[in-house]
Amino acid sequence: MMQIYSINLGNVWFGLACAKQHIYATYFGENQQTVIRGLMRTLPFDAQFEVCTEPSEFARDALLVLQSVYVGQSQKSSLPLALEHLPAYTQQVLKATKQIPFGYLSSYGAIADAVGGGPRAVGNIMANNPFSPYVPCHRVVKSDFTLGGYSGGLKIKYQLLSREKCGFTGERFVDVDGGQLQVFPVEFTLKKVEKLFLP
DNA sequence: TGCAAACCATAAC
DNA sequence: GTTATGGTTTGCA
Numbered sequence: 223m224m225q226i227y228s229i230n231l232g233n234v235w236f237g238l239a240c241a242k243q244h245i246y247a248t249y250f251g252e253n254q255q256t257v258i259r260g261l262m263r264t265l266p267f268d269a270q271f272e273v274c275t276e277p278s279e280f281a282r283d284a285l286l287v288l289q290s291v292y293v294g295q296s297q298k299s300s301l302p303l304a305l306e307h308l309p310a311y312t313q314q315v316l317k318a319t320k321q322i323p324f325g326y327l328s329s330y331g332a333i334a335d336a337v338g339g340g341p342r343a344v345g346n347i348m349a350n351n352p353f354s355p356y357v358p359c360h361r362v363v364k365s366d367f368t369l370g371g372y373s374g375g376l377k378i379k380y381q382l383l384s385r386e387k388c389g390f391t392g393e394r395f396v397d398v399d400g401g402q403l404q405v406f407p408v409e410f411t412l413k414k415v416e417k418l419f420l421p
Numbered sequence: 422t423g424c425a426a427a428c429c430a431t432a433a434c
Numbered sequence: 435g436t437t438a439t440g441g442t443t444t445g446c447a
Binding site: 329330331334340341342343344345346347348349351359362363364365366369370371372373376379 | 439440441442443444
């Protein structure tokens, strides 16, 4: 039996689906209904679940981690994600995305280069990311550094990235399962698209 | 810039 | 098996 929790923190709703201290899905959005529906969409079709009102201690801690990602704090705690039920390639892409350091971003194509497969396949997995925003799919943009897409809306994607500015100036590579992933400072994208989002 | 064609893992039939 | 579907990329006018 899976439990679904949701909580409002700083005017944003965060949600979590877990069982036995394993996390099957996370989500965030502007209202509770959206969040719960978003969670259920990614659960296995036949999963049994209950919607709980009071978060367990485990759930509350995890929800706070989600919030810290949302507000743009660099991450130190790691959550126990349940990945086994997902296709192998999907797992690889999610893990690689998780490796993108705070303050950096990567591209669909760069991830494809690192783990194999093609950019569109990576985009598909981002679009269905079960662990938003914990697996930072907002840090994946197009190869020309424009934003690409985002399920929560491009404005949110921009805002998330703008809170992660660290002042880095150069690209680098990080080790991921299967190869090396090229990453770039978030500023690359912010500079490119800021005129679209600033008032 | 803008458009067309190639690309690739999944899910749905 | 086959097909449809993208949060893409690249090349070329």
